[in-house]
Amino acid sequence: MFTLGNNLNPKLEDFTFLSISTCPSYSLFGYIYPITRDHYFIEKYSSFPPPISYLETPFWLLRTHTIKDMKNPSKLIFVASFVFFAILIKSTTAQEVEDEREFDYLQGSEKGPGHWGDLKKDWEACKNGSMQSPIDLSSKRVEVIPKLLDLKRNYKPCNATVKNRGHDISLKWEGDAGSIQINGTDYFLDQGHWHSPSEHSINGRRYDLELHMVHLARDPNVTNKIAVVGLFYKIGHHDDFLSKLMRNILSMTDKKDERNMGVIDPREIKMGGKKYYRYMGSLTVPPCTEGVIWTINKKIRTVSREQVKSLRVAVHDYAEKNARPVQQLNNREIQLYGPNPTSTRN
Secondary structure, eight states, rough: OOOOOOOOOOGGGGGGGGEEEEEEEEEOOOEEEEOOOOOOEEEEOOOOOOOSSSOOOOOOOEEEOOHHHHHHHHHHHHHHHHHHHHHHHHHHHTTTOOOOGGGOTTTTOOOOOGHHOOOOOOTHHHHHHOOOOOOEOOOHHHHHHOTSOOOEEEEEEEEEEEEESSSEEEEEEEOOEEEEETTTTEEEEEEHHHHSSOEEEEEEEOOOOSEEEEEOOTTTTTTOOOEEEEEEESSSSSSSHHHHHHHHHHHHTOOOEEEEEEEEOOOSSOOOOSSSEEEEEOOOSTTTTEEEEEEEEEEEEEEOOHHHHHHHHHHOOOOOOOOOOOOOOOOEEEEEEEEEETTOOO
């Protein structure tokens, strides 16, 4: 989409770099305006809508140059590269970091959790944020809210890819895998990944494994764009869902690789009980973006010791665990959906 001044008459092909495809159906659009009599113009690039990334606010990149620049192919390439590179930088400030070389979980490491907020300016929330995750779900701080609705899951089968991200194993759904609904807003399932031991704790106790199911809102008017469902696991009987993935996970041991899994049905991830915790927090990995709605099922499911070990052995960060330390609650509310405050049932 272009708006040209009266004195500007370049060929359309000169502007092909202004539409940068990021995924099916979404692109970035440039708007060109003459701003001086010398035929200078400005290009304005706007961000694509969710759920393609975890962008919280619109992103605008402004750059000025002359008509003469447009006649120089090398400058065209530079401008296109500059725009694309800047977009990549911006998008990573709000979504989980994929490259394990940028941070780690090793104790005493300069890239460890205690230093995440110092590694990059965009990661300052890891150090200075007031709504960080994970937290301890202490019974002393929990408020039982019977009026909270059951967690509505409307998942469906979809193609998925399992990926070794170096610091964890993730399962990425490539299309519409369905959604959950929170406060009338639909959050669509994007990916799941595992942490061992669990990142959240209940009354100071951490469990053997925690699954995070990351969901994204598509409504541009929604403030909180990310919702994560957390599931706890303790050592016991093997988990059927993980069993289906294990062969592919083991084949990627110590390799930064991915495998197409074909159709994976997220409904096969069993939650068990209906009780859940709800609080406002952040991503648990850099950039530690805040404003994440956390829903953590109170039911503790089981996973085999071999399955937990396989998830850790497969990644190549050489850490025995990939769990961020518990963060300060800082006067946040923790709500628990449950009909009876004294009930011990899940």
